[in-house]
Structures are given as C-alpha cells and as structure tokens.
Amino acid sequence: MKFSPSLTNLIEALRCLPGVGPKSAQRMTLHLLERDREGAMALASALETAVARIDHCSLCRNFTELDICEICSDTRRDRQVICVLETPADVLAVELSGSYRGLYFVLMGHLSPIDGIGPREIGLDKFRDRVLEEGIAEVILATNPTVEGEATAYYLTDMLLPRGIKVSRIAHGVPLGGELEYVDGNTLAHAFTGRRQLLQEQ
C-alpha cells in the first residue's frame, strides 16, 4: 500500500526544499491537506509568481523584479563604492546592519573551479569593465571568510589592484569559517569600519 498518486507526488515535490527529508515531506503534505489547503494554494501561486517575475538585476546581479534593482537606481546612495558579496541574503544582512550606503555586486556564489565556476560564471568580467568605466573609488570585498570566499577575494584583488582601483576587505568580527548572512548587525558594522586597504605587493 502507498499513498494515492497525487499525495505521493506532493511528498516527492517537497523534497526540492533544502533540509526536507522523506519523513518531514510526508508530515508537511498531511498537514497541508488536513489543516491548511488555503496555505497550500497560496504557496503554489507564490512559487509561480516568484519564478515568473524574479530575475537578476542587470547591474548588480541581485534578485529583482525590475531591470535595474531599487538599490542600484537609488540616487541617494554613494555610487563611488561597490561592495562585492556572495548572495542576496548577504545583501539583506548588510542592509539591515545599516553600516553601508554604497552599491553592491552580488556574485551569486564564489569561484569554485572544481564545480566549473570560474570568473565569468560569477560575472567578474563585466564587473571589471564596469569598475574601470565608471571610475569607482573603492571596491569593498565582503565575500565569506571561507576557503572559496577568500580565494574569490584574492582573485578580485589581483584583478583590480594593478589597474589602480582601491580595494578593501571587510575584517574584524566576522568569525572565520562563518557565513556572512548569520552574523549580527553590530558585528557587521564593526567589520565595515575596520576594513583595511589592500596594497600591491612590491
């Protein structure tokens, strides 16, 4: 005996959510059918709408429903500084900390040669052109303090420093091996204040 086909199908489909195993997919399915069919329908429509409308900002690559996102088109922000980070969740964490008023560039990942993710896959070629064309005053590197995040920061430094761009790395307070999106606002504020300029090696 098994559950009926569309019930089994829903249990399977819920497995696309990170952290949801077979047992919790089953519990979710029965919960929705028994107690929250309205919520299930709202979720279905939210999924469809998000997939249809959300794309990447053509300037910063963050998720947005517009061609250019609200941050990129906000004229009150400091347009001379760009902070580079890995994910949209990182942007949200920095914004909520209130410690930064410049622009962003979201890599949507980090360099990972073993997975075939090179500079082009995370948009670094276009980013370099933009930084040079717009005469950006400073690029702040806020990739995660992990092996891949550090390698990505190193690559960016190597790409921009020889072209005379001021590059800094956020520091102090972000715990090593930690994930930026889980760091509290105060710690992030500290990290922005304590950033150090990277100098070209002699």
Next chain:
Amino acid sequence: MKFSPSLTNLIEALRCLPGVGPKSAQRMTLHLLERDREGAMALASALETAVARIDHCSLCRNFTELDICEICSDTRRDRQVICVLETPADVLAVELSGSYRGLYFVLMGHLSPIDGIGPREIGLDKFRDRVLEEGIAEVILATNPTVEGEATAYYLTDMLLPRGIKVSRIAHGVPLGGELEYVDGNTLAHAFTGRRQLLQEQ
C-alpha cells in the same frame, strides 16, 4: 531595504509548512530561485493537483482521489474487522508493517473537547451506524497512547461494547506517549498480535 515583493511573498508563503521558520523560509526561497526553479514549478503544480484531487474516502475517511479508497474496495481484505486510527500516516505505518489485513477507519484527529472536536467531528456517529449495520466482527482501537488517544479509545469502547460489538485495543510495544507513525514495523506487528479484548464492566 527588503527583498522584492514576490520574493518576500514566497518567503511568507513557505511559513505554512510545519517546522519552517522565517530563516529557513528565506534559505528555501533563495535556494529555489538560485538553483532549482524547475523544482519550484513542479512543487507549485503538485500542490495544486493534490489540493484539487485529494479528498476523504466516504467509507474510511482516509485521503484518496477516489470516492471509495483502494483499501476499502479491496475484496481480498478481511471486511469483518475495522482498525480505528488517528491519521493517514498511521494507516501507512500499519500497512508497511504487514501485520494487518482488515479495513480501517481514520479519525483524522482525536477527541479534544477544548478545541471543539467532539465525536461528530471525527465521524464517530456514522462509524457507529456502519459497524452496527454491517455486523462487524471486531473493532481494533489503534489510537495513539496519549491522553487524547486513550480518551478517544475509551469513548469508542463505551459506544460499541454495550451494543455487543467485540472491541480490542492494540497493546505491548507501542511506547507510552509515543506517536504511532514513528513506531517500527516489528513493534507494530507485536502490538497487533498482543491485542486484548475489552470486556464490559460488571
């Protein structure tokens, strides 16, 4: 700054899933949009199909896409015995244990006067009529060994015994306070074999 509207909306909508808090709803949303848009669309369609097609079997109240579910219409099963349990997940657990070949009646809950759930809300009035009309040989009570499950079993006993119906309660092995759906097949088989007949008090 917040995420864009349809992204925020999806994060909110995912909260209808049991055990999903704001942080994991955010992680799920970003994961789907970044890495599994196909999975998101499949989930949306699975939700819609399940809500549209799944209803209760008109005999046993279990979830089914048919008017009478596959178990209720299976002529090879013992139609003289009905096992009463709380949820569809409990039916699945008993079926997988292979320890039972009769029919089921699924309460879709248990008596809970404080939440306004009385005998009628869990279908006991119709169940009584059916048991009496069909001359059922035995009703096996497999509600959970919790306060509410025991109270429900007590109510059923009180309803059926005076009318001359043989009533038994599964026993041995299901740990007190435990949830039937998480018990392994062997323990469940043991519980079915070791069931004891309930006798009317003198």
